[in-house]
Amino acid sequence: MIDVARRVDFEALDAADALAPLRQRYRVPEGVIYLDGNSLGVPAHAALEAVREAAEGEWADQLIGAWNGADWIGLPRRLGDRIGRLIGAAPGQTVVADSISVNLFKLLAVALALRPGRRTVLSTTENFPTDLYVAEGLGGLLGGERCRLRTVPLASVSAESLAGSVDDDVAVVMLTQVDFRTGARLELEAITRAVHSRGALVLWDLAHSAGAFPVELDLAGADMAVGCGYKFLGGGPGAPAFAYLAERHHPAAQQPITGWMGHARPFDFDPGYAPAPGIDRLLAGTPPILACRALEGALDVFDEVDLAAVRAKSVALGEALIRLVGESEVAGELELASPVDPEQRGSQVAFRHAEAWPLTQALIAEGVVGDFRAPDLLRLGITPLYLRFTDIFDAVVRLEEVLVSGRHRDRRFSRRARVT
């Protein structure tokens, strides 16, 4: 068993951690080691405060006047630019709107229109299902002669291999930078350039990237991206997503869900549609303000944070986790499913285990909240803004205890719940 006396080493790491004070900005539940911030981030106090203010101080007190008085109308662009800073996007190229699914639909349609004569959306077989579903749905609507989805195994994806897969029929390559199961991270810039060399566009899904480590969309010459407000960004459950479109594509980009918020002059109530000149043309309907304001509060913490430092701590936490598991008595039962090289990982670590489902449930019962991904993964998210080195130590100690004691075989952990 791991010697609990070693905990002092981790206490020392916490004491030396320049990011440690940020934990106080979050409302982390007592007694919980939360390794699921890559699924739903812990609320920052500022996010909860923003929700209160939006509901009580804006909606209730100002009513309709808050659209101007609290600048609700500016939220999609204002939040977009704040997220833009975290993903290497100069202002005016990112908006917050809708969900990832809806934004993928818009951007895939834009991509196909930008590459006339090409009809293939190329992705990976292991991509997050909604990404594949949306491409499939667009193909169903447009017909196979205008849109078809082709997938290649993620394991085969590199800048070189992709260049070989991108033939003259590929309009856009749709990739999730960090695999939601294993955390494997793709080289955004090299892949973007390789795909460009074959005349196709790249649509990046940054669901597990934004807020977790530095992303440089503009530097990479990326075309389009989507991402999630409720994972590392901490915007709250079902927080609206974001969409990025490089400025060079704005004039020609006609997204098909032409709701009034994407109009050049929505409050003129013109009967005909005229897209907004810039990134606002990616908007569709009225944004969910309470959800947007929660995200706005969550972003306050990021204003003070250097993502390179967040990344460095993420790597240190992940390496500590892998090393401790490897040194534990249960090392033989847990196979690392994530890349060994931290440079090839996002901000999570996944282990294969034959009983991953009951193991995940037993850990949750012990206050160690990770999640299960079918068929056999225990997925542990690393969120350096509120995780401590001692959390990693304590989590592995409990993981070892559960497996050694066999507590995960208790029948109460055997039922599959619907959502994890």
Added chain:
Amino acid sequence: MIDVARRVDFEALDAADALAPLRQRYRVPEGVIYLDGNSLGVPAHAALEAVREAAEGEWADQLIGAWNGADWIGLPRRLGDRIGRLIGAAPGQTVVADSISVNLFKLLAVALALRPGRRTVLSTTENFPTDLYVAEGLGGLLGGERCRLRTVPLASVSAESLAGSVDDDVAVVMLTQVDFRTGARLELEAITRAVHSRGALVLWDLAHSAGAFPVELDLAGADMAVGCGYKFLGGGPGAPAFAYLAERHHPAAQQPITGWMGHARPFDFDPGYAPAPGIDRLLAGTPPILACRALEGALDVFDEVDLAAVRAKSVALGEALIRLVGESEVAGELELASPVDPEQRGSQVAFRHAEAWPLTQALIAEGVVGDFRAPDLLRLGITPLYLRFTDIFDAVVRLEEVLVSGRHRDRRFSRRARVT
């Protein structure tokens, strides 16, 4: 000038109003007569409480566990069924999701697929712009040979005239039941039957209907509908919208924005899309939970309310408003833009005035909040759940005072704001 002594008559009406106690369920700001609940409803205390609970008691305390623990995953269907009760939809035909714009896009695509060989979306020239824009956007995506928008003047729309306009190329007639400018209300059942007699479907936009008066979608044999969560339903700014699809259409309905929440088994993470068997197939991405929970709280009040009684009070308030304006010293300046017959009105009254913009602003400064709609409308929403007869009296008294004194010509009311 209106004799202020007459106020006692309105006090008597309030005293006799069986719905009067409901006002206490809402947080109406002090000193404000809010005639804009048709744009953004006043929060019910229960809605504000639901937001607090969702943020602090669910997100913060339960984190990822709240998806099951607080049944977040069931919200779209649960809220849909609760709204379904208000629009005459049996359970299992309504979901809460996305915005009206996004839901229109889905349902128009469904409608076109259900009527192969027909390509026209027929609507009214005066329809709310986003409805027209979305049809235009879908047409732009599919091409004119598969989708085209045709509009007829609203003034010409009756069950008989529409039947004449629906030729063999019309797949779906998209109508907003209550005109957002004048409040003119269409006969939902008669029009639905007339359109059906020509082989087309009907998509009703209930933005200004749901929660304002009884709607009977099932009885009318309606096909599809969308509506707004933030107007009469009071779900909060940018509350998610709802979508209705009659059960008979479910098996054949393939909506194109195939996000994971519309999948038959979203948490199996299958690579291929299989639509949920029922109404859930209209879902796309992850719903904005905080916004959904606000709407859920808002719906609590409706559980205790008979919409026929709400309608009766709306008519009484509207008639009182029109009568008082007609008896005022400024009757000659204000032309009723709404139908005279209350049966042909929704729950708002609009007046034409040459200086409607500054007049609206001057009234807001006096605590009478209505809104302006271009080019010359003062629009006054009637929300019987929290409006009193004395509010109507006081509003008309102030309207008369402003116009007689000419205060609306003060230069501070001359600038056009972006949002009203």
